[in-house]
Amino acid sequence: MAKLDSPHQPVIAVNNLVKKYGRRTAVRGVSFTIQRGEVVAILGPNGAGKTSTVEILEGYRNRTAGSIEILGEDPWHASRSWRARVGMVLQSTSLDPQLRVGELVTMYARLYPHARDAGEVLDMVNLTKERGSQVGHLSGGQQRRVDLALGIIGNPDILFLDEPTTGFDPVARHACWDVIKRLRAEGLTTVLTTHYLEEAQVLADRIILIVAGKVVADAKPADIGGQQRLATRIAFTLDRAAGNLLPEPWKSAAHINDERIELETNDVTSELSALLSWSRKHKAALHNLTVSQPSLEDVYLKLVGQAEHQQ
Amino acid sequence: MNKQVPSLRIFADQFVYSCRLLITSKLGVLSAALVPVLVILAFHYVGGAENENNLQNVAGALTMGIIMIAFATHATGLVAARDQGILKRLHGSPLPEWCYFAGRTAAISLLTMLGAGIAIVIANFVYTITITFAITLPIFVTILLGAITWSTIGTAVVRLIRDSSTSQTILTAIWLPLILVSGVFFPLSGEPNWLQDIVKLFPVEPITESLARTLHNNHAYLSVSSLTILLAWTVLGVIVSLTTFKWERS
Numbered sequence: 001m002a003k004l005d006s007p008h009q010p011v012i013a014v015n016n017l018v019k020k021y022g023r024r025t026a027v028r029g030v031s032f033t034i035q036r037g038e039v040v041a042i043l044g045p046n047g048a049g050k051t052s053t054v055e056i057l058e059g060y061r062n063r064t065a066g067s068i069e070i071l072g073e074d075p076w077h078a079s080r081s082w083r084a085r086v087g088m089v090l091q092s093t094s095l096d097p098q099l100r101v102g103e104l105v106t107m108y109a110r111l112y113p114h115a116r117d118a119g120e121v122l123d124m125v126n127l128t129k130e131r132g133s134q135v136g137h138l139s140g141g142q143q144r145r146v147d148l149a150l151g152i153i154g155n156p157d158i159l160f161l162d163e164p165t166t167g168f169d170p171v172a173r174h175a176c177w178d179v180i181k182r183l184r185a186e187g188l189t190t191v192l193t194t195h196y197l198e199e200a201q202v203l204a205d206r207i208i209l210i211v212a213g214k215v216v217a218d219a220k221p222a223d224i225g226g227q228q229r230l231a232t233r234i235a236f237t238l239d240r241a242a243g244n245l246l247p248e249p250w251k252s253a254a255h256i257n258d259e260r261i262e263l264e265t266n267d268v269t270s271e272l273s274a275l276l277s278w279s280r281k282h283k284a285a286l287h288n289l290t291v292s293q294p295s296l297e298d299v300y301l302k303l304v305g306q307a308e309h310q311q
Numbered sequence: 312m313n314k315q316v317p318s319l320r321i322f323a324d325q326f327v328y329s330c331r332l333l334i335t336s337k338l339g340v341l342s343a344a345l346v347p348v349l350v351i352l353a354f355h356y357v358g359g360a361e362n363e364n365n366l367q368n369v370a371g372a373l374t375m376g377i378i379m380i381a382f383a384t385h386a387t388g389l390v391a392a393r394d395q396g397i398l399k400r401l402h403g404s405p406l407p408e409w410c411y412f413a414g415r416t417a418a419i420s421l422l423t424m425l426g427a428g429i430a431i432v433i434a435n436f437v438y439t440i441t442i443t444f445a446i447t448l449p450i451f452v453t454i455l456l457g458a459i460t461w462s463t464i465g466t467a468v469v470r471l472i473r474d475s476s477t478s479q480t481i482l483t484a485i486w487l488p489l490i491l492v493s494g495v496f497f498p499l500s501g502e503p504n505w506l507q508d509i510v511k512l513f514p515v516e517p518i519t520e521s522l523a524r525t526l527h528n529n530h531a532y533l534s535v536s537s538l539t540i541l542l543a544w545t546v547l548g549v550i551v552s553l554t555t556f557k558w559e560r561s
Contacts, residue, residue, distance in 0.1 A: 060399070080407065088400070090400060092396055094395055094396030096332060096395075098332065099331060099332070099335065111405050112316065112404075
C-alpha cells in the first residue's frame with residue numbers, strides 16, 4: 001500500500017545506496033533527496049555508477065545496501081499504482097518497429113489510469129504527422145521522440161530521462177528541451193541523466209555529479225564546484241610580433257596555443273583594463289577578444305579529474 | 312488515486328497488441344499458414360492420396376505446426392523483444408505480467424489454430440479423407456491445449472537463449488529431435504521400449520496421438536494420461552518462467 005506523500009516530503013529519498021556486481025562495487029554510498037517539481041540532472045563519466053543508480057531508482061535493479069524511497073515506496077517492490085505514477089525514457093530506443101506510432105502510443109496510454117490524450121502527447125513531441133507511420137520507418141531522432149511520448153503518456157508524477165536527446169539534431173534537441181520545460185512548469189519531478197552538459201545547464205535545477213560510485217558534487221548548475229568562484233578567462237590573439245612584446249606577469253601566466261593567448265583572473269576588471277591600455281600603447285590589436293566565465297564543462301572536467309585522482 | 316485499469320481490459324489489449332505483432336511479422340504468419348500445409352503436400356507427393364498413413368501424416372503436420380508456431384515463433388519473438396529493450400520498457404509500466412503473457416499466449420494459440428484450420432482444409436482436398444464437422448471441435452481443443460503447453464515451454468526456454476542470433480539454432484535443437492523421436496510422422500515401433508516410454512512423457516506424442524485417434528475414429532479422443540502430460544508440462548513451463556524469466560538482456 002502506497003503511503004500518502006505530503007508536498008513537503010522529498011519524493012525521492014536515497015540513503016547510503018550501495019550496488020555491487022560480484023566483487024565490483026558500482027555504487028558506493030550514494031545519498032540525496034529530490035523534492036517535488038525539481039529537475040535534477042545526474043552526471044558522471046562512463047562507468048561512474050549513474051546508470052546503476054538510476055536503474056535502482058526505476059526499480060529495474062535491486063540494491064546491495066542502503067535505503068531508497070520514491071513516492072513512499074521501495075521501487076524494487078513497487079506496486080502497479082507506483083508504476084502508473086512513474087514514467088521512463090530508457091537509455092536506448094525500445095520500440096516495436098512494425099507498429100504504427102499512433103497505435104503504440106495508444107496501447108501504452110491504455111495501461112495507465114490517468115493517461116494523457118495520445119493526440120496531445122504526439123503533438124507535444126511533434127509527431128502528429130507521423131501518427132500513421134510505422135515506427136521502424138522513422139529516423140533515429142523521431143524514434144527517440146516516440147520513446148519520450150511513451151515516457152509521458154501515463155501522466156507521471158516522476159519522469160526518468162536516461163540520455164533522452166542522444167541522436168537528436170540541434171533543432172530536435174531544443175524541441176525536446178521545450179517539452180521538458182513545459183512538463184517542469186506543470187510540476188513534474190524529473191531525473192535526467194545526460195552526457196550533454198549544456199542540456200543539464202539549461203534544464204536542471206540541480207546537478208548531482210557521481211564519480212567512481214560516489215556523489216562528488218550536488219548543487220545548482222551555477223554553484224556546482226564553486227563555479228562562481230573560479231577564475232574568469234580572458235582570451236585573445238596577437239600578431240606574432242606583438243606577442244613578443246607581451247610583458248610579465250602575463251607572459252608567464254598565459255596559456256599560449258599557437259597565437260591564441262588565454263589568461264585566467266579573479267579580478268577581471270583590472271586585468272582587462274590593463275590589457276587594453278597595453279594594447280593601445282603598443283598598437284597591438286587584440287583579435288577575437290573574449291571574456292568568459294568557466295563553463296559547466298570546465299567545472300565538470302575539473303571535478304571528475306580531482307575525484308579520479310583521489311581514487 | 313490507486314484506481315487501476317482493470318486487468319481484463321489490459322489482457323484484451325495485450326491480446327490485440329500481440330495479434331498485431333504477429334500479423335505484421337509476416338514470417339510468423341507465413342510459417343503458421345505454410346508449414347503444416349507444406350508437410351501435408353510433401354507427404355501427399357511422396358505417398359499419394361490413398362496412403363494408409365495419411366491420417367497420421369495430417370496429425371503429424373498439425374503437431375509440427377503447433378510446435379513451430381507456439382514454441383519457435385513465440386520464443387523467437389520474445390527473445391527479439393527482450394533484446395530490443397521492449398520487454399524492459401513494458402516491465403517498467405503498470406502492465407501486470409500475467410496480462411502480457413496471457414495475451415501473447417492467446418494470440419499465438421489463435422494463430423496456431425488458424426494455421427491448423429488452413430491445413431485441415433488442404434488435407435480435405437488432397438487426401439481421400441473426410442474431416443467431419445463433429446470432430447472439428449475436439450481437434451481444435453487439442454490444438455489449443457498443445458499451443459498453450461508449447462508456448463509456456465517457449466517462454467521458459469527464453470532464459471537459455473543469449474541473444475537473437477542464436478535463438479533459431481537453440482530452439483530447433485530442442486523441437487526437431489523431439490519430433491523425430493516422438494513418432495510424429497513414423498510409428499514408434501522400431502525404437503527400443505525404454506525410448507518409447509521416455510518420449511511418451513514429452514508433450515509431442517500426446518498431441519499427435521490425440522489428433523490421429525480423433526481423425527481415425529471420427530470422434531473425440533484425448534486420454535487422461537495425454538491431458539495430464541500436457542498439463543504437467545504447462546505447469547512446469549509456468550514455474551520455470553516465473554523463476555527464471557528475465558525482462559531484459561543479461
